[in-house]
Amino acid sequence: MKGSDRLAQVAASTPLMGSAMPELSMPGTVMVRLLRITEFGLHNFFEPVFRSMGLTENTFHILCLLEASESGSASPGVLSEMVGTSRANMTRLLEDLIGTGFVERSIDPRDARRHVITITQPGRDKAQETAPQLREPIERAFSDLSADEFEQLSRLLHKLIISLDKSPRPLGAMV
Numbered sequence: 001m002k003g004s005d006r007l008a009q010v011a012a013s014t015p016l017m018g019s020a021m022p023e024l025s026m027p028g029t030v031m032v033r034l035l036r037i038t039e040f041g042l043h044n045f046f047e048p049v050f051r052s053m054g055l056t057e058n059t060f061h062i063l064c065l066l067e068a069s070e071s072g073s074a075s076p077g078v079l080s081e082m083v084g085t086s087r088a089n090m091t092r093l094l095e096d097l098i099g100t101g102f103v104e105r106s107i108d109p110r111d112a113r114r115h116v117i118t119i120t121q122p123g124r125d126k127a128q129e130t131a132p133q134l135r136e137p138i139e140r141a142f143s144d145l146s147a148d149e150f151e152q153l154s155r156l157l158h159k160l161i162i163s164l165d166k167s168p169r170p171l172g173a174m175v
Helices: 003-020 026-052 057-068 076-083 087-100 121-141 147-163
Strands: 103-108 111-119
Touching (some): 026 057, 057 076, 057 087, 057 121, 111 121
């Protein structure tokens, strides 16, 4: 289904949803739906590009984070937070990268209870060879936005991300 079809479905279902659930904040609900459709669209847009290079968006992101790290390493927990995935999924992603030889797992010398993930030279090479191949797809993904719109979207997403640090309920209402 194309993005325009998804947007048409949101437009058609929103009044019905509003009538069926009058206490539901429709502007906020529609925004959440739009963000989820955007996430889905980005995944569908980029997944074939990464697959053709033997990676996923998340495994490439992990390689980039490790490549950019001063030490070339990070804990699985830090990587999970930075990539924005669960720790269970991070374990699976790291197993894939270890299997390809792009990263290594070792015991943290400062705390034997923790692991450290370190990028290998083949992992560095893979990240460096993949990056230039992403320039055109990334530019194409945002090509319908002007430079001002792109900057505005960036500012608004930053603001939303900070807003999501709040608890979804007043602290006294937590069960």
